[in-house]
Amino acid sequence: MTPGDQHPDAPAAQPLRSDAERNRERIVAAARTVFARDGLNASMASVAREAGVGIATMFRRFPSKAELVDAVFIDRMTAYADAVTAALDDPDPWHGFVGYVETACAMQAADYGFADVLTTTFPAAKALEHCRNEAYEGMVELIGRAKATGRLREDFDPSDLVLVHMANAGVVNATGGAAPDAWRRVVALLIQSFETPTRGPLPASPEHEALYQAMLRPGPPGVAAPESGD
Amino acid sequence: MTPGDQHPDAPAAQPLRSDAERNRERIVAAARTVFARDGLNASMASVAREAGVGIATMFRRFPSKAELVDAVFIDRMTAYADAVTAALDDPDPWHGFVGYVETACAMQAADYGFADVLTTTFPAAKALEHCRNEAYEGMVELIGRAKATGRLREDFDPSDLVLVHMANAGVVNATGGAAPDAWRRVVALLIQSFETPTRGPLPASPEHEALYQAMLRPGPPGVAAPESGD
Numbered sequence: 001m002t003p004g005d006q007h008p009d010a011p012a013a014q015p016l017r018s019d020a021e022r023n024r025e026r027i028v029a030a031a032r033t034v035f036a037r038d039g040l041n042a043s044m045a046s047v048a049r050e051a052g053v054g055i056a057t058m059f060r061r062f063p064s065k066a067e068l069v070d071a072v073f074i075d076r077m078t079a080y081a082d083a084v085t086a087a088l089d090d091p092d093p094w095h096g097f098v099g100y101v102e103t104a105c106a107m108q109a110a111d112y113g114f115a116d117v118l119t120t121t122f123p124a125a126k127a128l129e130h131c132r133n134e135a136y137e138g139m140v141e142l143i144g145r146a147k148a149t150g151r152l153r154e155d156f157d158p159s160d161l162v163l164v165h166m167a168n169a170g171v172v173n174a175t176g177g178a179a180p181d182a183w184r185r186v187v188a189l190l191i192q193s194f195e196t197p198t199r200g201p202l203p204a205s206p207e208h209e210a211l212y213q214a215m216l217r218p219g220p221p222g223v224a225a226p227e228s229g230d
Numbered sequence: 231m232t233p234g235d236q237h238p239d240a241p242a243a244q245p246l247r248s249d250a251e252r253n254r255e256r257i258v259a260a261a262r263t264v265f266a267r268d269g270l271n272a273s274m275a276s277v278a279r280e281a282g283v284g285i286a287t288m289f290r291r292f293p294s295k296a297e298l299v300d301a302v303f304i305d306r307m308t309a310y311a312d313a314v315t316a317a318l319d320d321p322d323p324w325h326g327f328v329g330y331v332e333t334a335c336a337m338q339a340a341d342y343g344f345a346d347v348l349t350t351t352f353p354a355a356k357a358l359e360h361c362r363n364e365a366y367e368g369m370v371e372l373i374g375r376a377k378a379t380g381r382l383r384e385d386f387d388p389s390d391l392v393l394v395h396m397a398n399a400g401v402v403n404a405t406g407g408a409a410p411d412a413w414r415r416v417v418a419l420l421i422q423s424f425e426t427p428t429r430g431p432l433p434a435s436p437e438h439e440a441l442y443q444a445m446l447r448p449g450p451p452g453v454a455a456p457e458s459g460d
Binding site for chain 1: 349390393394396397398399400401403404405406408409411412414415416418419420422423424425428429430432433434435436437440441443444445
């Protein structure tokens with residue numbers, strides 16, 4: 001993505017006055033810190049506090065959390081999509097696939113906010129979702145090539161990568177700073193389970209539409225939804 | 231123990247007056263509902279609201295969340311420990327081990343609160359922790375027997391079951407009602423990865439002490455801290 005093809009929905013599409021611009025940058029930097037530390041459930045108010053701006057300024061620059069998430073995570077999502085491209089360039093598709101899973105999970109482990117972003121979809125975060133879709137298409141291609149080598153199990157479904165990210169987020173969130181490398185062991189186990197010969201059939205994958213609905217959730221049950229109900 | 235030396239922390243040590251008793255039962259029932267729906271991060275205030283009691287009554291009956299967690303989850307933790315005992319009675323230890331992992335993960339999937347309880351330790355919840363320790367000892371025995379059959383990988387560590395529960399909680403929390411069976415596929419993959427012959431070595435297990443520290447956490451990063459802003 002070059003600066004020239006910036007998405008029209010992005011608030012930066014036309015030059016902001018310099019103090020507005022400064023506030024915007026300050027908010028994005030603060031959100032990066034707060035989301036990385038606390039995950040996406042961090043409130044807009046806590047981001048405003050970290051940035052040292054008023055809540056009104058905050059909402060003037062970013063009317064919704066989706067827009068803030070878009071601005072904060074577009075770089076990481078781009079890096080994520082780049083990891084897919086790099087994996088596709090690997091002459092050994094199985095090796096590329098394994099390296100990609102490890103890289104993507106390491107990106108989650110490095111940033112609680114991004115760990116959530118990879119398992120949550122934000123239809124209003126246009127640039128982010130565009131980039132995610134590109135990564136997804138590359139991933140489907142990568143999976144097909146890895147299966148063609150005979151080393152990736154035939155019943156592997158692209159949705160399994162979403163499940164890996166959900167499982168990895170669970171480990172990363174639970175172990176945190178106390179056991180920061182624990183996720184590596186779980187991911188290594190999962191990768192071994194993907195390799196042929198399999199030890200038998202698996203329960204069916206969730207329907208893609210159901211998984212998409214799950215990814216629309218605002219966060220873990222109860223903690224994110226102000227109107228919660230469930 | 232005579233009424234004279236009653237410990238102030240033990241409201242149930244002598245029979246409660248009937249309205250106090252009723253309030254206690256009502257709070258436990260409400261907490262069961264709220265924790266199952268929202269996870270352990272649900273506030274004491276939301277439990278009091280669900281129970282229809284004042285916050286003062288709430289704290290008179292349960293001065294800390296650990297005591298409430300103890301009262302709410304002791305039945306489930308007992309069922310969990312019973313699942314270990316049943317697995318130890320299986321004449322095929324590998325079969326017993328697999329059945330136990332599936333049962334324990336199903337218990338997590340059925341109750342968001344219990345999903346958290348299995349990956350969080352509450353030193354102040356005495357009955358719960360006693361029961362957890364019994365289950366742990368049985369589990370270590372079960373793992374030893376399953377390894378002796380040659381089907382469970384030699385480098386399997388008891389802490390791997392904690393990691394499985396953390397990963398499973400991640401999937402259960404993320405998929406929720408939209409894809410309620412998705413966890414089964416991840417757990418099946420993990421179980422397949424435990425079976426010999428292995429596909430190679432794994433990254434080291436976390437130190438048990440580090441994992442214990444991780445389990446002392448109050449909840450996912452950020453969301454549990456009362457000053458977190460939402």
